[in-house]
Amino acid sequence: MSGTYSLILLHVVFSTKGRAAFIKPELQSRLYDYISGIVRAEKGTLYAIGGMPDHIHVLLRWRTDGTIADLMRTVKSRSSLWVHQTFPAFGSFAWQEGYAAFSVSKSAEADVKAYVEKQAEHHRKRDFEQELLALLRAHGVSFDPQYVFD
Numbered sequence: 001m002s003g004t005y006s007l008i009l010l011h012v013v014f015s016t017k018g019r020a021a022f023i024k025p026e027l028q029s030r031l032y033d034y035i036s037g038i039v040r041a042e043k044g045t046l047y048a049i050g051g052m053p054d055h056i057h058v059l060l061r062w063r064t065d066g067t068i069a070d071l072m073r074t075v076k077s078r079s080s081l082w083v084h085q086t087f088p089a090f091g092s093f094a095w096q097e098g099y100a101a102f103s104v105s106k107s108a109e110a111d112v113k114a115y116v117e118k119q120a121e122h123h124r125k126r127d128f129e130q131e132l133l134a135l136l137r138a139h140g141v142s143f144d145p146q147y148v149f150d
Contacts, residue, residue: 021053
């Protein structure tokens with residue numbers, strides 16, 4: 001084959017350190033825009049971003065020559081630095097060390113996009129811990145519940 005063809009869709013979930021409720025309304029839209037810019041700069045395409053004060057969900061298209069780990073390290077470090085520089089009152093803002101990443105089929109893209117964009121609605125029924133454990137189970141990810149949350 002003379003070229004590389006791919007459609008790598010990912011649903012990534014990550015939390016603030018200790019799940020602290022830092023992502024306040026005055027920060028949320030600007031932070032989401034900033035993260036979108038980071039993904040673009042890393043040659044990805046962000047399709048949806050949403051979350052709650054303590055965590056974020058991202059639906060994105062990723063490239064074949066980059067690792068998810070490198071992308072997440074870049075997103076977290078650059079966005080954390082930006083928060084500290086732009087919002088000095090949030091000096092203790094930090095992201096939790098890990099993240100969850102799930103592959104998304106093209107046929108499920110619209111459903112996952114709606115899920116990401118309607119986080120407030122979903123969290124009327126369950127908190128972040130319940131949500132993340134349900135996602136891990138639904139995707140068949142092995143985990144020890146003792147080590148999922150810090």
